[in-house]
Amino acid sequence: MSTDTPASEETDVASPTAEELAELRSRIEELEADLAEVADDDSPNKMVIIATKGTLDMAYPPLILASTAAAFGYEVTVFHTFWGLEILHEENSKDLKLSSVGNPNMPVPNLIAALPGMDRMTTRMMRSKIADNGVASVEELIQTAIDSGVDLQACQMTIDLLDYDEDDFYDGVTTGVGAASAFQEMVEADIQLLI
Amino acid sequence: MSTENADATLDVKGLNCPMPVIKTKGAFDDLAAGETIEVVSTDSGSMSDIAGWAESTDGAELVDQVEATEDGTAVYKHYVRKAD
Numbered sequence: 001m002s003t004d005t006p007a008s009e010e011t012d013v014a015s016p017t018a019e020e021l022a023e024l025r026s027r028i029e030e031l032e033a034d035l036a037e038v039a040d041d042d043s044p045n046k047m048v049i050i051a052t053k054g055t056l057d058m059a060y061p062p063l064i065l066a067s068t069a070a071a072f073g074y075e076v077t078v079f080h081t082f083w084g085l086e087i088l089h090e091e092n093s094k095d096l097k098l099s100s101v102g103n104p105n106m107p108v109p110n111l112i113a114a115l116p117g118m119d120r121m122t123t124r125m126m127r128s129k130i131a132d133n134g135v136a137s138v139e140e141l142i143q144t145a146i147d148s149g150v151d152l153q154a155c156q157m158t159i160d161l162l163d164y165d166e167d168d169f170y171d172g173v174t175t176g177v178g179a180a181s182a183f184q185e186m187v188e189a190d191i192q193l194l195i
Numbered sequence: 196m197s198t199e200n201a202d203a204t205l206d207v208k209g210l211n212c213p214m215p216v217i218k219t220k221g222a223f224d225d226l227a228a229g230e231t232i233e234v235v236s237t238d239s240g241s242m243s244d245i246a247g248w249a250e251s252t253d254g255a256e257l258v259d260q261v262e263a264t265e266d267g268t269a270v271y272k273h274y275v276r277k278a279d
Binding site: 068071072133 | 209210211213214219
């Protein structure tokens with residue numbers, strides 16, 4: 001293909017007017033400013049966890065992930081609802097239980113696991129394993145999470161439903177929050193988890 | 196890298212996931228720029244955890260990771276430097 005461009009083609013294209021050029025220039029400046037804003041966005045990443053379970057084993061994942069994410073510089077909210085409230089309940093959190101019933105990974109057959117006192121036994125076994133392995137207690141993890149700036153929230157609707165009082169929860173726990181505020185935080189978050 | 200070269204030491208022996216990373220982050224925040232902290236752990240998972248944390252954390256540089264045996268127990272030593 002020839003690189004010679006007939007002079008007539010160039011002259012066919014109307015030169016932009018000074019006004020059009022100024023308009024383009026200001027549009028470019030506008031876009032560059034927008035781009036700089038995106039590039040400079042150093043607001044922290046966010047993670048939201050919805051914690052719905054209150055057994056000893058299920059108290060760990062939300063607390064561990066929340067504290068870890070905080071160590072990674074994330075702004076973290078854990079919204080506790082239904083049995084997840086037990087984790088934040090100062091008294092009940094020290095007595096979370098583990099059941100073998102319906103858990104085929106436990107060494108006890110369901111028929112035996114259903115007998116009175118069996119939950120207490122499996123819980124005691126689990127607690128001693130936790131201590132032997134240097135795994136932090138639920139209380140320690142709650143304190144770590146709060147100290148790391150994690151916002152531990154207790155769903156108001158389930159506080160009322162389960163007849164709890166706001167004073168039943170650890171100091172530093174946020175109460176008076178509902179689905180809408182949790183949802184809003186999820187919209188803004190980079191990571192959302194339901195546990 | 197060894198204990199002698201580090202400006203501070205954090206002993207997290209006996210602690211399991213996620214505490215080594217969380218305590219490392221806390222101690223790292225207290226470092227002055229250019230200082231290096233030695234973290235001593237017995238948690239084998241801390242090798243990948245602290246490496247991952249340092250990689251994702253601005254200003255944290257993983258200088259070295261050493262596996263050793265102390266009194267018959269495996270220990271994992273991590274050296275993290277705070278950028279100038």
